[in-house]
Amino acid sequence: MALCFSPVGDAFRFRARMFPGLINSTSIDWFHAWPEDALIGVAQKFLEPITIIPDEELKNKIAEHMAFVHISIGEANNLFRIQQRRNNYTTPTSFLELIKFYLKLLESKTTRINDQIERLS
Numbered sequence: 261m262a263l264c265f266s267p268v269g270d271a272f273r274f275r276a277r278m279f280p281g282l283i284n285s286t287s288i289d290w291f292h293a294w295p296e297d298a299l300i301g302v303a304q305k306f307l308e309p310i311t312i313i314p315d316e317e318l319k320n321k322i323a324e325h326m327a328f329v330h331i332s333i334g335e336a337n338n339l340f341r342i343q344q345r346r347n348n349y350t351t352p353t354s355f356l357e358l359i360k361f362y363l364k365l366l367e368s369k370t371t372r373i374n375d376q377i378e379r380l381s
Contacts, residue, residue, distance in 0.1 A: 293334055294352055299327035306359045312370055326362065330355045 263282065276283050294302075303323035313319050330350065337348045 296327050
């Protein structure tokens with residue numbers, strides 16, 4: 261049986277106190293940050309079907325930038341922990357949300373531009 265818990269917030273700590281059997285006699289796998297090439301690969305996979313950006317080199321640059329942003333947020337989290345003595349977590353889900361937000365924003369702006377072009381024609 262596998263259970264997955266996020267360390268974000270108080271829920272994990274609360275469950276560990278309420279149900280110590282979850283922690284005792286179990287093995288815990290701590291997942292580490294994704295490497296840069298994995299982040300780039302995931303971003304490229306999500307950007308692949310987009311027809312608005314026909315240039316593959318541009319798609320690759322966007323994917324590299326998304327990976328850079330995610331990694332730099334992780335570095336900023338470390339500085340925040342040192343300065344404020346509080347944790348802020350960035351997870352793979354955060355990266356996927358970044359990609360989804362970009363795709364949604366791209367679609368919204370493209371629709372807006374196309375609507376304005378149609379009104380001018």
